[in-house]
Every structure is written in C-alpha cells, then in structure tokens.
Amino acid sequence: MTVDEFFFLVYAWSEVHAVEVFAAAIALPILGTAAAWLGRGGKTDADGRFIASTVMAVAIAAVLLEILGIGIALGVKNVSLLNASLLLLLAPIVCLVGCVIGIRRVFPLSQLGSVKSAVDVSAFVAACLAVMWIFSMFRGWSLVFFGSFAQLLVVALLAAVLVWRLYRRAFVTA
Numbered sequence: 791m792t793v794d795e796f797f798f799l800v801y802a803w804s805e806v807h808a809v810e811v812f813a814a815a816i817a818l819p820i821l822g823t824a825a826a827w828l829g830r831g832g833k834t835d836a837d838g839r840f841i842a843s844t845v846m847a848v849a850i851a852a853v854l855l856e857i858l859g860i861g862i863a864l865g866v867k868n869v870s871l872l873n874a875s876l877l878l879l880l881a882p883i884v885c886l887v888g889c890v891i892g893i894r895r896v897f898p899l900s901q902l903g904s905v906k907s908a909v910d911v912s913a914f915v916a917a918c919l920a921v922m923w924i925f926s927m928f929r930g931w932s933l934v935f936f937g938s939f940a941q942l943l944v945v946a947l948l949a950a951v952l953v954w955r956l957y958r959r960a961f962v963t964a
Contacts, residue, residue, distance in 0.1 A: 797862065808877040815852070815881035818845065819888030826896045839902065842893045847904035849889040852882035910960035917953050 791799075804811060822845030829838030856879070863869045871879075890899070899905045 797859075797867075801859075804878055805875050808875045808881075812877040812881045812884070815885035816888065818848065818885055819892045822848075822889060823892030823896060826893060830896055835897075839897060842897050843902040843904040846889055846893055846899075846902055846908075849882070849886040850904065850908050853886050856882040907960070910956070914953070914956040914960040917956050921949065921953060 822841065826838045826842035826845065829835070829841045831838075860871065863874070864871065893899065893902070
C-alpha cells in the first residue's frame with residue numbers, strides 16, 4: 791500500500807462514517823468535561839487536571855491533523871476543499887470549541903499542561919515563520935535597512951533572543 795492509497799483509504803472510511811465521527815466530536819467535550827469535573831471532586835484536583843489536559847490535547851491534536859490533511863489535499867493532491875465532507879471539516883473545530891468551553895468551566899485553561907505546551911509551541915512556530923518570511927524578502931546580498939548597522943545588529947540580536955527564549959520555553963523541560 792502506498793502513502794497515496796493510505797490517505798484515500800482513510801478519507802474514504804472517514805467519509806462513510808462522517809456522522810459517527812461528528813457525534814464523537816460532540817461527545818468528547820461533554821464526556822471529558824464531566825470526567826474532569828468528577829476528577830476535581832477528590833482530595834486533590836490532580837486527577838481532574840490530568841483528564842482535562844488529556845481531553846484538550848486530543849482536541850488540539852484533532853485540529854492539527856485536520857490542518858495537516860487540508861495542507862496535503864491542497865498542496866500535494868490539488869484537490870478542492872469544496873469536495874470534502876462538511877461534517878468531517880467541522881468535527882475537529884466543534885470538538886476543540888466544545889472542549890475549550892466545557893473544560894474552562896471546570897479549570898482555568900492556564901493551569902493545564904497541554905494548553906501551556908500548545909501556546910508555547912505555537913508562539914515558537916509563529917516566531918520562526920516570521921523570521922523565515924523576513925529572510926525570504928531579501929534577494930541575494932541586497933539588504934535595505936533604514937538605520938545604522940549597529941541598529942540592524944541590535945534588532946537581529948533581539949530577534950535571536952526572542953526565538954531562543956521561545957524555543958527554551960516550548961521544548962526544554964528545566
């Protein structure tokens with residue numbers, strides 16, 4: 791089986807079971823919120839936080855997989871997004887929105903490890919994309935900067951420190 795056949799097989803299965811996938815996307819926030827609320831009721835709320843963090847991680851992963859699938863469909867396969875099943879496109883978004891609304895009623899999102907990690911990694915990726923975009927504007931050795939060379943070095947140093955700090959925050963566990 792090739793990778794191309796695998797993608798079409800997974801999408802064909804998902805399209806056949808689109809209603810069940812959408813129902814699961816609605817059930818996950820409801821059941822996850824209820825489980826986190828029950829886990830919060832013990833001696834400590836560590837069980838509830840773990841459940842809430844896991845539910846949020848699953849919802850975030852579903853959205854990331856959807857974005858990856860859309861990127862492959864549009865960029866590699868040249869398939870129109872208008873041909874996709876509406877239920878399959880909405881399911882991860884509905885799941886994430888439901889999880890955010892439900893879990894937020896039980897725990898503040900800033901206390902969940904999966905949300906902190908997602909925010910940190912997203913900030914790092916956004917900073918890297920911004921640096922890549924800035925470098926893509928330069929053609930050859932031409933550099934237009936309205937200021938002195940020292941100011942350019944200060945701006946470059948600040949950008950490097952920002953990216954390094956975001957990297958350490960997202961990926962270093964100390």
